[in-house]
Amino acid sequence: QVQLVESGGGLVQAGGSLRISCAASGRTVSTYFIGWFRQAPGKEREFVAVSGWSGVSTYYGNSVKGRFTISGDASKNTMYLEMDSLKPEDTAVYYCAASKGPSGHESSYDYWGQGTRVTVSS
Numbered sequence: 875q876v877q878l879v880e881s882g883g884g885l886v887q888a889g890g891s892l893r894i895s896c897a898a899s900g901r902t903v904s905t906y907f908i909g910w911f912r913q914a915p916g917k918e919r920e921f922v923a924v925s926g927w928s929g930v931s932t933y934y935g936n937s938v939k940g941r942f943t944i945s946g947d948a949s950k951n952t953m954y955l956e957m958d959s960l961k962p963e964d965t966a967v968y969y970c971a972a973s974k975g976p977s978g979h980e981s982s983y984d985y986w987g988q989g990t991r992v993t994v995s996s
Contacts, residue, residue, distance in 0.1 A: 876900035876972045876985040878908075883968065883990030890960050894990055896953045896970030907931065907976045908953040909983060910944065912966035912992075921978040922968070923955060931976035938964075960994045967991050 882894035896908060909924035923944040925932040932944060943956040953970060968990050971983035 876903050876906060878970050878972060878985055878987035880968065880970050880987045880990035883992045885993045885995060886960055888960060888962055888994055888996050890994075891956070891958045892960065892992060893954055893956045894968055894992065896955075896987060898951045898953065898970075898972065903951055903972070904948065906972040906974060906985075908944075908946065909971050909973060909977070910953075910955050910968060911971060911980055912964075912968045913989075914963075914966040917966075919969070919980055920966075921980070924973070924976045924978065925953065926976065927953075933976055933978060935978065957992070960992075962994045962996045965992060965994045 910922040913919040927948040972985040973983040
């Protein structure tokens with residue numbers, strides 16, 4: 875069993891930066907990859923990024939590549955998503971999730987957090 879709690883969402887102006895966090899807990903958390911997904915109002919959930927705790931097998935969705943960076947602190951069991959050059963279309967609820975592999979498909983993820991809202995104003 876893995877528990878995930880996101881934090882750090884908020885309101886930011888276009889062009890700005892924000893870092894959100896995913897605190898993971900559970901006896902087997904180190905065996906999971908942590909992914910970030912987002913869901914904008916009226917849209918389907920979209921893959922953002924995934925990484926292992928050692929930084930290997932890191933992948934990004936096309937819409938965020940070059941602007942977002944995923945990184946983890948294994949000592950704190952926390953995965954971060956640094957978001958730079960934010961655009962209004964990045965506005966969404968951001969979820970972290972745990973999977974046994976570095977997948978971009980939400981069906982591969984076994985555990986989900988409750989989400990944190992990010993709003994980018996123009």
